[in-house]
Amino acid sequence: MAAASGSFDVEAATRAYLDTLQGPARAQSDAYFEGGYWLILWGTLVGILADWLLLRFRLAAKFRDIGERLSNRRWVVTGVTALLYTLVATIIVLPWTIYTGFFREKQYGLLDQAFGAWGGEQLMNLGIELLIAPLLVIAIYALIRRAPRSWWLWATGVIGAFMMVGMVLGPVFIAPLFNDYTEMQPGPLRDRIEAVAAKYDIPAEHIYVFDQSKQHKRISANVSGLGPTIRISLNDNLLERTSEPEILAVMGHEMGHYKLNHVWWIVGIYLAIFAAGLFIASRVAPMLIARHGERWGVRDIADPASLPILAICFSAWMFLMTPATNSLVRIAESKADAFGLEAAQEPDGFAKVAMRLSEYRKIEPGPLEEVLFFDHPSGATRVRMAMEWKAKHVKDPQVVVPEEGYLDSE
Template structure:
């Protein structure tokens, strides 16, 4: 039965992968709707023939890798359970330390290491294609360093969560999910607070914007928006990527508006001011706090469903999965698998909310800057450099896009431009 379940799982993953390959490379129609052809949103108006070709190629590859990577995690965790590797990791932990307080960290290390090693190839393939299409400028040692930082940051985070989680499971078999959620509230806020000042600097250097003339213009925008900002932060990304980005991160006194140096190098001041106004909108409309509230609400339902599904799986398939008790640390791969599945299943909803917020931020930015030419050209340049599709396939948009498509964003700006042409 175990071997049969393993074969079925691998076969299901292969069929899933073939479906998305067929969908992305053969079924999805990249042709722009007729009414948008020749407009500013038409990539043929701002990309040359070679760039159009590369954009389609790279987007398809990147989207395929996205749809393959998350279910691969599920498959790996399922096979870890099915073939008894979780029990082996637990035995290694028990044999390595006589104190129980050390056994869970050791078990978690072996599980994390195995998952890291087995998913590393698809991460490398993604890096390789990004490098091949001149999106990434990062050297292999630098990329590997970031991967190892990811590993240790994730391990350290779960080292805090897992012992508490399984202690709750032992103490309250029916309510552990609720107590875990209650504890997750201060922990989430704490992680959001330290993210900009402790975690992000592990990957890159952050410093106040060097261009003081531009910073003065940005702070003037912030003052108009009643944002108490003293600095705009710049991060050195040019040694890793050619892509452009800016974002708002952190909460409270640690909230930051951050610009990648690639954005500073490749866009003019008017384009940057539009992007900064967009990021300020997230602060003004408190999107970060709404996002935290939404995440906590979803996590409440997610933990409850995880509780129900783990109990069902252990009762129904306990022998095959080599774990009959939810509170047994050997069930951790099952916990990870279910959480990952639920996150993937909820991504269409979270992306929908995010796209609404991003649309609001675009509207706020254009109303503040009143420069549609700069706004449109900034989005065109973003599409050109990142080789992103202006009009992505429906499933890609639903599961991947936390921002509206460039077709939607540029079209709305064009509508604003036409409406206010004579103002």
């Protein structure tokens, strides 16, 4: 399109959107998101406390002893220890999980499930963890025994393999446990989504709608899977609560993640951070065991009873790396935003979606606040990006003043 005239004021257009969130709604949005800053710290401390209790009362050693009574095979002992560790640690942190995942979400109107339905999903999550965690721990401790100095590097590769398997199988076998996925009905909207996908050679044979409204009102979409499991999915909230330009803006963003290979970018980021954390754990854990191992009943780092020690080291590392992981992921999200604006060419739809996300994201953080705590660009950043795109690519752009109450639409 022809370049826009200089009469369009990007800041005025941005402010027209931002000013639609005022009063109690903005205060609640800010309070919810800012409270999450503390949850990062307290959540880490709760996890570390749970692991410390397992050591202090020699529960991890008892889990190992149970495994040794059942079998003299090391992998069986490790698997039993990991299974019991996962189960008991989950029970210890259950009050925190209920508060953060249920009561706090209810307090801010962000969860529609009754406690029974929510609890049922937590049990399904636990069941999946009880299947996967022992396999991963068995593999890691086998590496610890065979490569005492370099196991952290090989373990990073194992974690990467588990992540890849999860990306392939998750959309087909895991996600449908929690939501029903149905093919999107043919029609003009599907045609437009397919047209955008075709423009960038993005597979669109399967476009699914999933019923996330039974859990909450948040809008969501994704391009998930690898190889034969690739599919485009959007939740029913996106269809029911937003307009066509907004839907196309969201789908353009998600297609950007696929086209820009962000799944590999993000996996690579996390594996690099995991590798550093495992390296630190491989050096710190033996020192802790040398000093406190007898009291905890932990023999050495190859003893599966050392699992809580490794978990404490790793949890502390991931907490310290939160600003880095947030920033690196946010960069990818920003690039997907830019791609989505170009793909969908719906800047006002994109701005409206950014404003809707203020239901659970602070809309205008300070610069340092955004760097430290935001794993997506803030609403203000996204709206401004959309208006800058509009100024450059839309002929004779106009400042849009959104209709009153559009953020409350269901």
